Amino acid sequence: MKAVPQPQTPIFHQIHYFTIITTLVGFCFILLQQALSISLVPPPLYPPLSLLIILNAKASAGLSSGADAGDHKHKHGVEEYYKRMVEENPGNPLFLGNYAQFLYQSKGDLEGAEEYYGRAILADPKDGGTLSQYAKLVWDLHHDHERASTYFERAVQASPQDSHVHAAYASFLWETEEDVDEECMVPSDIDSKPPQFHHGALATAS
Structure with a gap:
């Protein structure tokens, strides 16, 4: 009994498989490029807001406990950050309020804090x-x-x-x-009157 010859794969099927594999490889390469480009994006220039709140709290503690030159330098860096953020976001109530709080609690600059609190309230x-x-x-x-x-x-x-x-x-x-x-207390009429009786008694005695 003769063996039945197996049909050979047509050439167009081989080309089709090759095209699919090439497309998948190219797609994977594109995804890899996108992933690398995302990972190579530089981090933001500013620290996260949560870190800034911690730094502000540390600056306030340094002011109340007697800070040294290093603490003053640290607070100066925090203030410069706040100034930059307010300049770049002049209508942002969060940055305005945080800077006002820093001036009030960390620096003791009540007049400056009043200005930025006012701006923050106008914004929100x-x-x-x-x-x-x-x-x-x-x-x-x-x-x-x-x-x-x-x-x-x-x-x-x-x-x-x-x-x-x-x-x-x-x-x-x-x-x-x-x-x-204390402000509401008003002297009574009896206390406000001059001691006429005593003067009269003294005059009579004399």
């Missing part, structure tokens, strides 16, 4: 945290109880669920209660 009037911080600044800088209370009330309305805002307002009311009571 509904930020309860910024309103609360500005209210405290108003009290520390101007000792204006009515104005500070107004901003604290705005902060509570803007962020009714923010426990930090409520705690800051309660602390303000507790700390300023005695000052307000």
Whole structure:
């Protein structure tokens, strides 16, 4: 019995397989190039905001505990970063508020902080945290109880669920209660009158 000859693969089938393999290899090469180009993108020039918040906290701690020359240099670097971010994003309430907080808590520059808090509030009037911080600044800088209370009330309305805002307002009311009571005290008419009786008695005795 003769063996049945196997049909040979047509040449066009071989060309088709070769085309598919070439296409897949080319596609993989393109994906590899894209992956390499993404990995070679340089990192952003600025550190992440979370790191900046940590640096700001460290700068504040250094100011309160007596910082040395290295700490001052570190705070200067943080300030330069804030300045650059504000210059590049002049209407960003987050950067404006963070810079104001740095000036207020780290540098003790209350006048400068007031300016940037004001700009941050204009950019975002509904930020309860910024309103609360500005209210405290108003009290520390101007000792204006009515104005500070107004901003604290705005902060509570803007962020009714923010426990930090409520705690800051309660602390303000507790700390300023005695000052307000002293301002509201008015001398009575009896205390304000001159001691006429004593003068009369002395005149009669003489």
